[in-house]
Amino acid sequence: MTKVSMRVNGKAVTAEVEGRTLLVEALRGPLGLTGTHVGCDTSQCGACVVHVDGKAVKACTMFAAEAEGAEVTTIEGMANADGSLGVIQQAFQDHHGLQCGFCTPGMVMSAAALLKDNPKPSEAEIRHYLEGNICRCTGYHNIVKAIQAASGQDVAIAAE
Amino acid sequence: MYAFDLERPTTLADAIAALKGEDAQALGGGQTLIPTLKQRLAMPAKLVSLAGVDEIKGICRNDAGRLCVGGGTTHGEIAAQSDYPALAALAGRIGDPAVRNRGTIGGSVANNDPSACYPAACLASGATIVTDRGEYAADDFFQGMFTTSLAEGEIVTEVRFPIPEAANYQKFAQPASRFPLVGVFVARFADGVRVAVTGASEGGVFRWSEAETALSSDFSVGALEGLSASAEGLITDLHGSADYRAHLIKVLTGRAVTAAA
């Protein structure tokens, strides 16, 4: 076991991990942050997306020890300081961008990474960016709408 | 996953030394290796993460005008460079943003997945693969499915791309994996055209020499008329037959020529 120290959602934390411990396992286990989900074993579903040093990564496809010294943001860090939903989260609620909610943490983290690089993405850009986030419920339209709304744009998609 | 030690060297010299141990394996971005470990298809005793080795990261132009890409450079960084647009476009369509933020060119060429994108760019560009032990021409480096010239513990430190006058990569994505079902990279240089095909052959990435000859004298879709890629040795799987892949090779080559011209 080795010790890994990082900042998660602005707080300095340490956890005891093995070489093979995945970042998502450290987050969900010793750090108790179960908002980040695991939906697959093949790095394809995106339910586990978090930000490491500002970049979207799959927490199931990175070892915890590799996050030593890093700044990690998870879905738990997306709410406002008073505990109310952040802009993207609220838009998902308003536009019915979730059903079972399993993919939602990853969707919100990917959306946040997209809007940081591209504050006014087109519908096509949103869909392209979400290629690695799989949702088995919504059919994606309402997720795209929620992200359009969160970016302050009109909610309109070509499929309608 | 089986248990293993994870080392995180910060210099190339330390990484080389760490890889000398028995059953030690390099870890690039982990976007192929970690899923492989989860399936217990690999069982190294030690993983040596190259993520902290800054010496093998970054992109520059050398004196010969070549684009020099460090082996530890991510797909996302390669997608953001503008010196070689066709290479940027290829990198920007690998997997998804999270894969591109971790996965590296060194890991991709070392792995030589028969459906990987970079091997086509390397072969069509006539790139040089540089390691801690020497240099290989792309024509010699890729030796068949998941097979390269790399010896145990050898590290890809850089890939050097001559920049063509015109180039384009066409990827026909397999919708579930987002890897190419077939991908074709066409590159036109002053002294001729090179065409490299990935995703199609049991032997891994290869050059379509008939198309190269035809396109070198006439760089137009018309030059491909009358040619057909042979289905012999091509992959047949649940996603497509060898004949279908052969058909795609010609269609995608034509599209790449149109896009590049």
Ligand SMILES: Cc1cc2nc3c(=O)[nH]c(=O)nc-3n(C[C@H](O)[C@H](O)[C@H](O)COP(=O)(O)OP(=O)(O)OC[C@H]3O[C@@H](n4cnc5c(N)ncnc54)[C@H](O)[C@@H]3O)c2cc1C
């Ligand atoms: C959902 C998904 C979709 C993808 N889609 C595509 C796609 O469309 N096209 C495509 O080309 N790829 C695709 N990939 C694969 C991706 O590009 C990987 O990043 C790449 O194949 C491996 O790079 P890595 O840095 O992650 O290497 P790792 O997974 O860390 O390592 C792969 C292999 O290379 C070795 N290695 C790593 N770095 C080096 C080095 N510098 N020198 C020597 N050996 C090294 C390792 O020991 C290992 O054997 C996809 C992956 C995922 C998860």
Ligand code: FES
């Ligand atoms: S859990 Fe599916 S990509 Fe990470």
Ligand code: FES
């Ligand atoms: S809301 Fe159920 S998987 Fe997306």
